Amino acid sequence: MNMKNVILSEKNIPLYGEYDVVVVGGGTAGAVAAISAGRENLKTLVIExxxxxxxxxxxxxxxxxxxxxxxxxxITSSICSDIHKRMVEIGAAVNDDGPRDRFFDPNGFFNGTQLKVVLETMALEVGCKLLYHTRLIDVIKENNRIEYIVIHNKNxxxxxxxxxxxxxxxxxDLAYISGVPCNSGDTNGVNSSMTLRFEMANVDMEKLSDYLIAGGQTEFIHYPTLHVDDFGWCPEFRRFVLEKHHLGELTHHDICHLxxxxxxxxxxxxxxxCPELGNGKNLIDADNLSKKQTEGKIAIKRITDFMKKYIPGFENAYISQIAPxxxxxxTRRIEAEYIFNETDVFNYRKFADGIASNNFFIDVHGEDNSNRDKGYVDLPEEQKYYEVPYRSIVPKGIDNLLVxxxxAGLSFYGExxxxxxxTCRAMGEAAGIAAALAIAEDIPFRDVDGREVKKIMCLRGAEL
Ligand SMILES: Cc1cc2nc3c(=O)[nH]c(=O)nc-3n(C[C@H](O)[C@H](O)[C@H](O)COP(=O)(O)OP(=O)(O)OC[C@H]3O[C@@H](n4cnc5c(N)ncnc54)[C@H](O)[C@@H]3O)c2cc1C
Known part of the structure; x- marks a missing residue:
């Protein structure tokens, strides 16, 4: 095909509004960044x-x-805790006081549909303006500052x-089009695997539980409303799935994280x-995303047919949601003032400007993770965690942008x-606080004292 470029002529476009802070992307980190900025009384707009x-x-x-x-x-982020409390109040999350030494904390289970309502309520309560169905498409810069962003919607x-x-x-997206250098993937540019998730409804949970317990599963099914399984945790389910995989009924990617x-x-x-849809270079290429959406739905049909045909409890179940x-x-990760990396993870490194703490393992999908727990230093149990520094959300080259x-500024394995x-929520909370400090002192983000950001996070309730 003969590829050609076309010239987009300059256009006179209306100014939608002026704000203290614009959060582009109202997701896991973005919703919290907006709530955080709202709590600092900043005039905040979310583009989503x-x-x-x-x-x-x-x-x-x-x-x-x-x-x-x-x-x-x-508590790693006070807003994260507040979200959990609100979710529990409406029955959209669990409050279990049991021990926290299990792989899955029951308090982590939540209802994503209800989370939409909770996050929106919390953002509106602190005065955030939400502009939905709108995409960031360009920036207008002056020197090292973003003066305007260009957005597109039905208007x-x-x-x-x-x-x-x-x-x-x-x-x-915003950092990239603003000229911030970005990395993507491992040393060969290969991104971690993507997945198209789905939900099934009308599952007979009692029957499924009986099957899993009879099949040798001993963990994660002790709660009256919680039935959890992993491919590896029910020996009989694992054996059966592998058998059917070898017979060609399910693909390798179907069973990767079943x-x-x-x-x-x-x-x-x-x-x-599941289904996982494989790793590869530049996964966010639009043609690739479209292809993966289609492949994903075909795989979901295969997996759900399998569950209905063979697994007790799924006989009358149906696909109730496929993720949009x-x-x-x-995917892309920015070049930041500090690139948080796997050495920091293995050394349980703490930073004076640490704004997010965690001890989750290095979990790359699409490659062997078996060496992931081999490089850690030995420390007392209570010191086994790392912190992400504020500098890792400060991109190189742009004064008034955080990511x-x-x-954020993370190595492939750090990410x-x-x-x-x-941790995404904690970074979001820190970004909202840093925006208030930068505006109050009229300074670039790189000059904001990350220790002050950490202090304010702690005053709000974080235990960093
Ligand atoms: C399959 C899978 C399983 C996972 N399992 C777990 C798990 O069990 N537990 C866990 O804690 N984490 C898990 N993670 C990791 C975690 O969910 C994500 O890494 C995290 O939610 C990402 O948060 P984020 O804020 O960076 O991005 P997102 O939450 O993805 O937010 C990005 C937002 O930006 C919006 N957006 C993007 N581009 C534009 C644009 N140009 N204009 C306007 N809006 C835009 C998007 O619509 C979205 O709302 C999993 C991740 C995946 C993919």
């Missing part, structure tokens, strides 16, 4: 391409939220002006963490642990 907040948590159907695996289970093109911007697009989790407030429903958004684990969430929702 879907019609709800939550991003991967709500529109890619990614639940549960992982525990931090830090001994004592400290056409318009511009938004802000004193500060927070990129929470997951893919560093896990299902219960959903508080949806009693007979399960959330599936692909589950992307790792929070999985696209593979930091990417979980708890």
């Amino acid at each position: 391409q879907f019609g709800s907040l939550g991003g991967s948590q709500t529109n890619a159907l990614v639940h549960p939220i992982m525990p931090s695996f830090i001994k004592g289970n400290p 056409g093109l318009s511009a938004v002006k802000a004193k500060t911007y927070i990129d929470c697009t997951g893919d560093a 896990q299902f989790f219960s959903i508080p407030g949806k009693p007979k429903s399960l959330s599936f963490n 958004m692909l589950g992307l684990r790792e 929070a969430g999985r696209c 593979a642990t930091v990417r979980v929702q708890r």
Whole structure:
């Protein structure tokens, strides 16, 4: 095909509004960044391409939220805790006071549909303006500052002006088009695998539980409303799935993470963490995303047919949701003032400007993770965690931009642990606080004292 470029002529476009802070991408980090900025009384606008907040948590159907695996289970973000409290109040999450030494913290299970309502309520309560069905498409810069962003929605093109911007697009869209250098993938540019998640309803949970227990599963099915399984945790299910895989009924990618989790407030429903759709270079290429959406739906049909045909409890179950958004684990990551990396993870490194703490393992999908627990230093249990420094959300080269969430300044393997929702939320909370400090002192983000950001996070309730 003969590819040609076309010239887009200059256009006179309306100014949508002026704000203290514009958060681009109202997802896991972005919703919290907006609530955080709102709590600092900043005039805040959220630009979001879907019609709800939550991003991967709500529109890619990614639940549960992982525990931090830090001994004592400290609060890593006060807003994260507030969200959990609100979710529990409406039956959309669980409050279980049991021990926290299990792989899955029951308190991590949540209802993504209800989370949309909770996040929106919390953002509106603190005065945030939400502009849905709108995509960021360009920037207008002056020297090292973003003066305007250009957005597109059904009204056409318009511009938004802000004193500060927070990129929470997951893919560093705003940073990338602003000229911030970005990395993507491992040393060969290969991104971690993506997944198209789905839910099934009308599952007979008692029957499924009986099958899993009879099949040798001893963990994760002790709660009256929670039935959790992982491919590896029920020996009989694992054996049976492998047998059928060898016979060609399920593909390698179908069975990669054939896990299902219960959903508080949806009693007979399960959330599936599959099918994986493979790793590869530049996964966010639009043609590739479209192809993966189609492949994903075909795989979902195959997996659900399999469950209905063979697994007790699924006889009358049906697909109730397919995620509108692909589950992307790792794509663009910015060059930041500090690149948080695997050495920091292995050394349980703490920083004076640490704004997010975690002890989740390095979890790359699409490659062998078996060496992931081999490099750690030996420390007392309560010190086994790392912190992500404020400098890792400060991009190189732009004065009034922060980047929070999985696209922050993280190495490939650093990202593979930091990417979980708890740390993304903590980075979002820190970004909202830093925006208030930068505006109050009229300084670039790189001059904001990260120790002050950490202090304010702690005053709000974080146990960093
Ligand atoms: C399959 C899968 C399973 C996972 N399992 C777990 C798990 O069990 N527990 C856990 O804690 N974590 C898990 N994770 C990791 C975690 O869910 C994500 O890394 C995290 O939610 C990403 O948060 P984020 O804020 O960076 O991005 P997102 O939450 O994805 O938010 C990005 C937002 O930006 C919006 N956006 C993007 N581009 C634009 C644009 N140009 N204009 C306007 N809006 C835009 C998107 O619509 C979205 O709302 C999983 C991830 C995947 C993919």
